[in-house]
Each structure stands twice: as structure tokens, then as C-alpha cells.
Amino acid sequence: MIEALVRLGAGSLGATATTGRAGMFLWRLLAQLPASVRRPGGVVRQLYNLGVLSLIIILVSGLFVGMVLGLQGYNTLVDFGAEGSLGTLVGLSLVRELGPVMSALLFAGRAGSALTAEIGLMKATEQLSALEMMAVDPFPRVLAPRWLAGFIAMPLLAVVFSAVGILGGYLVGVELLGVDAGSYWTNLRTSVDFYDDLLNGVIKSVVFGAVVCWVALFQGYDCVPTAEGVGRATTRTVVMASLGVLGFDFLLTALMYGEVG
Amino acid sequence: MNNSRGLELAVGIFVALGFVALLFLSIKVSNLAEYQEGESYTLVANFRNIGGLRARAPVTVAGVRVGRIAAIDFDMATYSARVKLAIDSDYDKFPLDTSASIRTSGLIGEQYVELEPGGDPDYLADGGEIELTQSALVMERIIGQFLYGKASGEK
Numbered sequence: 001m002i003e004a005l006v007r008l009g010a011g012s013l014g015a016t017a018t019t020g021r022a023g024m025f026l027w028r029l030l031a032q033l034p035a036s037v038r039r040p041g042g043v044v045r046q047l048y049n050l051g052v053l054s055l056i057i058i059l060v061s062g063l064f065v066g067m068v069l070g071l072q073g074y075n076t077l078v079d080f081g082a083e084g085s086l087g088t089l090v091g092l093s094l095v096r097e098l099g100p101v102m103s104a105l106l107f108a109g110r111a112g113s114a115l116t117a118e119i120g121l122m123k124a125t126e127q128l129s130a131l132e133m134m135a136v137d138p139f140p141r142v143l144a145p146r147w148l149a150g151f152i153a154m155p156l157l158a159v160v161f162s163a164v165g166i167l168g169g170y171l172v173g174v175e176l177l178g179v180d181a182g183s184y185w186t187n188l189r190t191s192v193d194f195y196d197d198l199l200n201g202v203i204k205s206v207v208f209g210a211v212v213c214w215v216a217l218f219q220g221y222d223c224v225p226t227a228e229g230v231g232r233a234t235t236r237t238v239v240m241a242s243l244g245v246l247g248f249d250f251l252l253t254a255l256m257y258g259e260v261g
Numbered sequence: 262m263n264n265s266r267g268l269e270l271a272v273g274i275f276v277a278l279g280f281v282a283l284l285f286l287s288i289k290v291s292n293l294a295e296y297q298e299g300e301s302y303t304l305v306a307n308f309r310n311i312g313g314l315r316a317r318a319p320v321t322v323a324g325v326r327v328g329r330i331a332a333i334d335f336d337m338a339t340y341s342a343r344v345k346l347a348i349d350s351d352y353d354k355f356p357l358d359t360s361a362s363i364r365t366s367g368l369i370g371e372q373y374v375e376l377e378p379g380g381d382p383d384y385l386a387d388g389g390e391i392e393l394t395q396s397a398l399v400m401e402r403i404i405g406q407f408l409y410g411k412a413s414g415e416k
Binding site for chain 1: 268269271272274275276278279282285286287289290291292293334362
């Protein structure tokens, strides 16, 4: 009984301490962001790691999500004789929700886990300590460029995802199922608003990029520096980053579209 | 050096692809083009009931789109809806006795404002008010009136 209470207390203390460290970590990342902007070489390298290497999975999943939306949407809409509205359905769901959220989840799995593993191994092999030994702060050199690259890569990936998805919906809806091409594009243009839908989706994906990379970097930086610890941290990154993305998605959606009844 | 160039090229292609996708979404998918429509002037119309009319709905004459709804307010003085219409400057010769009515495209489609030009020799200027307006058809009211008429007729 006492043991259980002790464990509960230790767990709560640990969770509080971790939250505090994560907050401090975010603060130091923010403080070092200008320094990494001044050294763009590192950011470009990380853009390659985070963005270019995630591109294939984003392109393929975007295409398939769009094609599935086209197929499912058509089957539902055709009962009401409203298959002309397929463009609205595919476009709004991709631009508002699926584009930013799905690409952020894929990004967490593809790039976030790699980030955690990389930073975790740097810690386990004492590279970070070595930097600190030489009085080099790892934040502007190692961590902040990765965070900034995540910021930049995420909205680009989300936009690519939406665009490919809309083309996938076009492929299935128009080419395969015979929806009129004109009504597909016209419906898209009348229903998708540039500011309310497209820009809000981009803002969402910037926030998701920041959240995913923050979680990934923190988990790597804070992991137990052993092989097992790095593995656990990588798993935790995927779980927590995905939960964070979904939580922030609800929050942002409520803020952006909340008052629209 | 060569390796670094290849990496920078890949990142360049990635960023360019992102911007191409954004451009595609802005122009082909969203209504950005409509924000950049040419000069327009404002007409005002008061409606007793606007039904489901929304801002940015089209304004048509004889079925041709000539502008859009700029804003919808409630006018406390007349207890009516005050609808501001942004009309393209190309179409600036509507007679003073032009009438405006709220129509629905199709049975359940979106609502829009249709203008019907009258015969007055003078034209509406910027900020001019359209006097003759017809409210939106509210289905419940029509059905209600029909049922009421039927019930009183049978007495």
C-alpha cells in the first residue's frame, strides 16, 4: 500500500520534472533560433534529412488518400445525384484536415523517429558531452537547425500532400468514375477559400512541424544514454508526437472554425 | 564539394516542389483568383429576410455573374437586413428602379442575389440603394401558409 503510494509520488515527480525540462528545452531552442538562421548550411542539410527524404512517403500516401476519398465520396454522393460535389468533398477534407494532419503523422513516424534516434545516439556516444567539453553549445549547432528545418519542411510537405491528394481524387473521380472535370474544378474553386481554408491549413502544419520536432529533439536529448534508452525514446517520440499533433489539431480547428456554426 | 552540391540541389527541388504545390492549390483549387477581381462599386439593398444568403455569394443579372455580396449587416432603424453588393465597374449602368431578389440555384443550392433592371433613365451611382427588393423564399413559411389556407378553406 505504502509502496504503491511511493511509486505514485515518484511517478508524479518524474512527470513534473520531465515537463519542466521539456519547457526549458523549448525555451533554449527558441533562444537559439536566430543563431541557426545565421548559419544556413546546417539548416539545408537538415532540410534534406527531414524534407527530401520524407517526400516519397508523403507523395505516395497523398495520392492514395486522395484516390480513396474520391472513391468513397463518389459512392456516397452518387446516391443523392450530387457526384458533381466530389471536388468540394475531396478538396475541403484535404486542405483543411487530412493534408496537415496526415502529413504530420507520417512526418512524426518518418522524420521524428530518425531525429530522436540521431540525437539519442549522439548523447549515448557522448558526442554532445564532447561538444560541451570544447565549450561548444550543442543548441545552436545541433538542435536548433533541426528544429528550424522541421518548421520549414512541414508546411511544404503538407501542401504537397494536399495537392497530390486532389490530383488523386481527380484521377479516380473524373478519369475512372466519369465525374465531369469542369464541375470537379469549379466546385473546388467555389468552396475552398484561400484564407479560411488554405492558409489555415498551412498555419496548422507549421504548428505541427514545431510540435513534432520539439518532441523528437527533446526525447533524443533527454533519453537514457543506452541502446535500450534510445529505442524507448524513439517509440515515445512517435506516440507523443502523434498525440500532440491530434490534440493541437483539435485546438486549432476549434480556434479557426469554432465560431462558424 | 560535389556531394554538398547534390544535397543542395535536392533541397532546392524539394522547396520548389512545395511552392509549386502551394501555387497549384492557390490558383487551381482555392478562390484566390476571385480576390483579385477588378475594380468594383457598391450598391446597397435592404431585405426583410435574407434566408440563407452568405457573404461572397454571387450577384447575377439575367443569369450572368456581375459581382458578389460584400457584407451583410442588420439595420436597427428598419429592422431589415442591409446587404452590400460589390458590382464590377464594367457594369455601372443599372437604372434607379432596378429590383433585387434573393434566389436559390436549384432546389437546395446556394442562395444568390438576382438584379432585374427597370426602365428609369437615371442610373444607380456608387453607394446607391436599390429600393425594390424581394426577400428570400422561406420554405417553412410557404408550407405553413399553404397548410393554414387549406385548414381555413375546409371549415
